[in-house]
Amino acid sequence: MNFGMFTDFHVRKGMSQPEAFDESFAQIIEAEMMGIDSVWLAEHHFSPDRSVLASPMVMASAIAARTTKIRIGMAVQVLPLTNPLRVAEEAATVDQISKGRFEFGIGRSGLTKYYQGYNVPYSESRQRFFEALDVIMSAWSKTEFSYRGEYYSYQDVTVVPKPFQLPYPPTRVAVASEDTFSIVGKMGHPIFISANTPIPQLQERLRLYRQARKEGGHDGHGEVSLRVPVYLSEDRQKAESEPEASALHAIRYGAEELSKTAASAEGAERLRKTAALPYEEILRNRVIFGTPAAVIDRLKEFQEALDITGVVLEVNYGGQIPNSQVVNSLRLLAEKVMPAFA
Amino acid sequence: MDFGVFSMFSTREGSSQFQSFNEWFDLVNVSEEMGIDTFWLGESHFRPNRAVLSSPLIGASAVASKTKRMRVGLAVQVLPLANPLRVAEEAAIVDHISQGRLVFGVGRSSFIESYQGYNVDYEESRAMFGESLEVIQKAWGDAPFSHQGEYYSFHEVDVVPKPYQQPHPPIWMAVENRDTFALAGDLGFPIFIRHQMDVPELQTLLGQYEEKRRANAEADPSSMGPNQVNLQLAVYVADTAEKAYSEPQASTMRQRRLILESIGRAADQEAYDRIKRISEAPYDEVLGRAAYGTPEAVVERILYYQEELGITSLSLAVNPGGQIPYDSVVNSIKLLTEKVMPAFK
Numbered sequence: 001m002n003f004g005m006f007t008d009f010h011v012r013k014g015m016s017q018p019e020a021f022d023e024s025f026a027q028i029i030e031a032e033m034m035g036i037d038s039v040w041l042a043e044h045h046f047s048p049d050r051s052v053l054a055s056p057m058v059m060a061s062a063i064a065a066r067t068t069k070i071r072i073g074m075a076v077q078v079l080p081l082t083n084p085l086r087v088a089e090e091a092a093t094v095d096q097i098s099k100g101r102f103e104f105g106i107g108r109s110g111l112t113k114y115y116q117g118y119n120v121p122y123s124e125s126r127q128r129f130f131e132a133l134d135v136i137m138s139a140w141s142k143t144e145f146s147y148r149g150e151y152y153s154y155q156d157v158t159v160v161p162k163p164f165q166l167p168y169p170p171t172r173v174a175v176a177s178e179d180t181f182s183i184v185g186k187m188g189h190p191i192f193i194s195a196n197t198p199i200p201q202l203q204e205r206l207r208l209y210r211q212a213r214k215e216g217g218h219d220g221h222g223e224v225s226l227r228v229p230v231y232l233s234e235d236r237q238k239a240e241s242e243p244e245a246s247a248l249h250a251i252r253y254g255a256e257e258l259s260k261t262a263a264s265a266e267g268a269e270r271l272r273k274t275a276a277l278p279y280e281e282i283l284r285n286r287v288i289f290g291t292p293a294a295v296i297d298r299l300k301e302f303q304e305a306l307d308i309t310g311v312v313l314e315v316n317y318g319g320q321i322p323n324s325q326v327v328n329s330l331r332l333l334a335e336k337v338m339p340a341f342a
Numbered sequence: 343m344d345f346g347v348f349s350m351f352s353t354r355e356g357s358s359q360f361q362s363f364n365e366w367f368d369l370v371n372v373s374e375e376m377g378i379d380t381f382w383l384g385e386s387h388f389r390p391n392r393a394v395l396s397s398p399l400i401g402a403s404a405v406a407s408k409t410k411r412m413r414v415g416l417a418v419q420v421l422p423l424a425n426p427l428r429v430a431e432e433a434a435i436v437d438h439i440s441q442g443r444l445v446f447g448v449g450r451s452s453f454i455e456s457y458q459g460y461n462v463d464y465e466e467s468r469a470m471f472g473e474s475l476e477v478i479q480k481a482w483g484d485a486p487f488s489h490q491g492e493y494y495s496f497h498e499v500d501v502v503p504k505p506y507q508q509p510h511p512p513i514w515m516a517v518e519n520r521d522t523f524a525l526a527g528d529l530g531f532p533i534f535i536r537h538q539m540d541v542p543e544l545q546t547l548l549g550q551y552e553e554k555r556r557a558n559a560e561a562d563p564s565s566m567g568p569n570q571v572n573l574q575l576a577v578y579v580a581d582t583a584e585k586a587y588s589e590p591q592a593s594t595m596r597q598r599r600l601i602l603e604s605i606g607r608a609a610d611q612e613a614y615d616r617i618k619r620i621s622e623a624p625y626d627e628v629l630g631r632a633a634y635g636t637p638e639a640v641v642e643r644i645l646y647y648q649e650e651l652g653i654t655s656l657s658l659a660v661n662p663g664g665q666i667p668y669d670s671v672v673n674s675i676k677l678l679t680e681k682v683m684p685a686f687k
Contacts, residue, residue, distance in 0.1 A: 017503040021438045045431070045502065052438070052503040054431035061400045062439045065367075065407035083425065085460060089387070089396040096363045096394070097404050117499045118427060157459045160387065161359040161394040 001303065001341040002310035005031050005330065006075055006227060008042035009053035010319025020052045023323050027315075028063055030327055032070040034334035039063065040075035040105065040312045045114045050253070050319070057090045064098035073103030075192065075227065075312055076174045080108055080128035081118045084152055085159070087132070088139035092163040100164040105192065106133065107174030113261035122263055127151070130183075133171075140168040172225065177264075181205040185212030190223035192312065195286060196270065199305050206306060225310040226302055229287040229317035232295055232332040233325075239290045240283060242325055246318030247287060251275050253318070287317065292336035299341070343648065343686035344655035346380035347373045347675070348417055348574060350393035351401065352664030362394050365668060367408065369660070372672055374409045376679040380445065381405055382417035382657040387456040392600055393664070399432045406440035415445035417534060417574070417657050418516045422450060422470035423460045426494060429474070430481035430501050437506040444507070447534060448475065449516030452617065455607040464609055469493070475513075475529075482510040514572065519612055523547040527554025532570030534657065537631040538616050541650050548651060570654045573647055576632040577658040578666070579640050579677035586635045589670055591625055593663030598628065600663070632662070637681030644686065 009024040011017070028039050041056035041063075053059060056074045063072050072094070077087065095102040108125045109115075115122045131149040138145040139159040147154050163169050172190040175181050176197070184191055191209060193202055206224065213222050229247065233239035255275035262268035274286070283289055288298045302308060313333070316326050351366045353359065373381055383401045386393035395401050402414045414436070419429065437444040450471050451457075454464040462470070473491045480487040486500040505511055516534040517526045526533050527550060535544065552569065559566030576594065580586035601621040608614035620631065633643040647653050658678070661671050 018438060018441070018506060021435075021503075046500050048500060048502045052435075054502055055428070055435050058399060058403045058432045058435045058439075061403035062407040065404035082428070083460075086397070086424065090400050093395075093397045093400045096360055097367075097400075099360065117496065118425075119495055119497070153461055154459065155461070158388045158390060160390045160396055161363075164360055 001299075001308070002037045002225070003333070003338050003341070004038035004040050004071075004073065004225070004310060004312045005036050006040045006042065006312045006314045007053075007316070008044055008051045008319070009059070010051055010316060011049060012320055017052050025062070025066075027323070027326060027330070028070070029066060031330055031334075032067045034331060035338070036070060036330065036334055038071035038073055038103065038310075040073045040103075042075055043078050043109075046117045047113075057087070057094060060094045060102065061097055064094055064101065067101075069101075071101045071103055072098055073172070074105040076105040076107035076109075076172075078109045078114060079106045079132045080125040081114060081120055082132065084132035084135035085139060085154060085157065088136045088159050089161075091136075091169065092140065092159065092161045095163040095165055095169050096161050098164070100169075102163070102165070102169045104169045104171045105174065106171065107192070108263075110176065110263050110267045111258060111261050112263050116261070124151070125263075137168065137171075170223075172223070175205075175209070176267075178205055178208070181209040182212040185209035185222065186216035188213060188216050188218035190225070190309075192225050192227055193306070193308075195226060195228035195302075198285075199302075202306055221307060223309045224306065225312050226306065226308045227312040227314065228302070229289075229314040230295065230311075230329070230333070231287070231289040231315070231317070231321070232292055232329040232337070234291060234332070236291050236294070239294075243287075243289055243317060243321050244279060246316070246320035247282060247289075248279065248318070249320050250318030251277075251282070292332050295333070295337050296340045299337070303341075343644070343653075343683075344379045344572075345678070345683050345686070346382045346413075346415065346572070346655060346657040347378050348382040348384065348657035348659050349395070349661075350384035350386040351395035352393045352661060353391065354664055355391075359390070359394050367404070368668075369671065369675070370405050370408055372675055374412050376675055377683065378412060378675070378679060380413040380415050380655070380657070381409070382415040382445075382447070384417055385420050385451075385456075388459045389455075389600075389604075399429070399436055402436045402444065403439055406436055406443060413443045413445055414440050415514070415657070416447040417572075418447040418449035418514070420451045420456060421448045421474045422462055422467040423456060424474070426474035426477035427481060427496060427499065427501065430478045431503075433478075433511065434482065434501070434503050434505045437511050438503055440506075442506040442511075444505075444511040445514060446511045447514040447516065449518075449534070450609075452518050452609050452613040453604055453607050454609050455604060458607070466493070467609075479510065479513075514570075517547075517551070518616075519609070520547060523551045524554050527551035528558065530555055530558055530567065532567070532572070534572045534574055535651070535653075536574045537647075538620055544651060568654075569652065571652060572655040572657055573651065573653045574657045574659065575647070576634070576662040577640065577656075577660060577674070577678065578632075578634040578662075579637055579674045579682060580670075581636065581677075583636055583639065586639070587629070590634060590662065590666050593661065593665035594628060594632075595625060595663070596665055597663035598623070633658075637677050640678070640682050641685045644682070648686075
């Protein structure tokens with residue numbers, strides 16, 4: 001099981017932007033020293049009260065330059081907002097700088113706010129996504145390529161550099177809607193899933209993903225990473241109370257802000273409904289907050305139910321948890337939880 | 343005088359792309375340790391036999407992370423090939439990562455090959471350049487901004503993060519084409535020049551740049567910054583004149599050949615003639631536009647440029663053509679920092 005730390009370079013109330021960069025960067029350096037396997041970077045735009053991570057790619061390059069072991073992933077690059085030729089160049093560059101530690105995580109994002117800002121119609125996002133992915137795969141795996149699509153066209157282009165990992169870095173797609181599980185399964189790419197979706201529903205969709213993989217002629221069971229908030233303390237009481245305000249902040253922010261620009265009615269509804277749940281319910285189903293032993297149990301449940309190969313852990317869910325507590329939680333994860341899955 | 347090293351991360355024949363990155367990051371460390379003031383990064387697309395740095399901002403992020411002191415500059419980001427909103431975000435992040443050491447250099451490039459690859463019409467490049475720069479400056483401002491232009495439109499966008507340097511990192515502009523000197527003066531930014539034309543002609547063009555700057559300053563005195571001109575120059579320093587002449591010769595001539603291969607994709611007739619002339623020149627004539635020599639000779643050469651052109655900084659190509667052995671390049675940087683730079687500080 002691959003243990004990854006998710007970060008979005010959150011901004012806490014009263015925090016300056018330089019402080020936001022410093023704190024999250026320092027946590028990543030700590031995570032590498034503790035032996036966490038990977039760090040996953042979100043992409044957020046135009047949200048000064050939430051995050052400074054507008055370019056996970058630029059940040060990935062900085063992390064690659066300061067670390068030697070930890071794998072560096074995107075979770076996720078919002079592909080339809082980019083020029084795929086540029087992304088192919090940038091990601092290959094990060095892969096070279098990191099000596100092959102780059103993980104290319106991509107998605108469409110469930111928020112239309114970023115599309116409005118970039119002036120890209122969300123209605124085009126799906127087709128743009130798959131075209132962009134096609135372009136990037138060609139750019140990486142062919143010496144020279146041409147492409148003619150609805151949104152992107154290129155003629156006789158030799159992308160330089162090529163990735164360090166050949167033919168290309170692991171390319172992992174965030175999937176949420178039912179049909180994308182099948183489409184991405186057929187392509188054979190690894191996926192991210194989110195613990196936002198109830199387990200029975202995830203099981204059904206993963207069945208579709210794995211079936212489509214088989215139909216697409218891809219060996220193996222597929223790599224599936226689960227994204228879920230996590231918080232650890234030696235004391236059960238503290239494990240639940242210390243991250244409570246931050247978790248409720250995340251849920252409230254989701255219901256009040258994110259739901260306004262959610263791409264689907266289903267997404268908006270889910271965000272609003274979550275806000276109505278009591279904290280006990282959140283603890284039971286949406287997050288993994290507990291002692292190391294309890295966290296091990298919960299992760300094993302997910303492992304058994306969903307056959308996941310990795311976790312992308314939101315170690316500062318809501319972004320309001322003080323740095324020292326996040327670092328302590330990470331330390332417990334590395335020392336007490338990870339060995340149980342080695 | 344600000345002494346900078348310039349690189350597009352050239353590739354060495356027979357080396358892997360990874361080795362090219364590695365070697366240049368080693369030279370970043372060497373430059374930082376030896377006291378170079380600024381490390382400048384260029385943008386090069388689609389030419390595996392030339393260079394691997396297609397994303398100077400990604401490179402700058404790594405350089406900023408590996409250093410503490412040197413300024414990190416773009417020389418230059420080819421602005422019309424990028425979405426200005428994204429460039430504003432990326433550059434602001436690099437400015438944070440470097441804690442305010444970013445110098446934001448922009449240009450259009452004298453070759454159309456990158457435009458062909460990116461499927462952007464070079465004919466539009468000047469208009470796109472101007473509009474992009476406008477968008478980026480608005481994006482770095484305090485408040486949410488809107489922009490309704492020919493190429494880009496944005497509505498009520500609040501770019502995050504804002505740059506570390508306030509109000510924004512220094513903006514520099516490359517001028518190569520003869521008619522951009524006056525244009526750059528109008529905009530008022532510091533400029534990068536190259537010794538592609540004869541010195542008297544460069545003096546005239548720099549005069550046009552300065553005249554425009556002054557004219558604008560009369561209208562708005564606060565717009566007049568100090569005169570800053572950066573010369574991009576090939577440099578090679580060795581103990582003896584003989585070594586300084588022969589060691590970089592093959593590599594330098596290789597670079598001329600590479601440029602000549604691209605000449606069919608020069609932006610226009612002006613660029614074609616200018617580039618053809620310098621890329622067909624014999625080695626001795628090339629040396630007349632470079633700074634190869636003993637420390638004393640290089641000091642003299644830079645003094646000449648300082649006096650004739652009023653330059654205030656240098657971005658030095660320390661391995662023109664990319665084939666000079668690594669140790670020789672390091673030795674050249676060492677002599678540069680120990681024996682040349684002190685004469686200007």
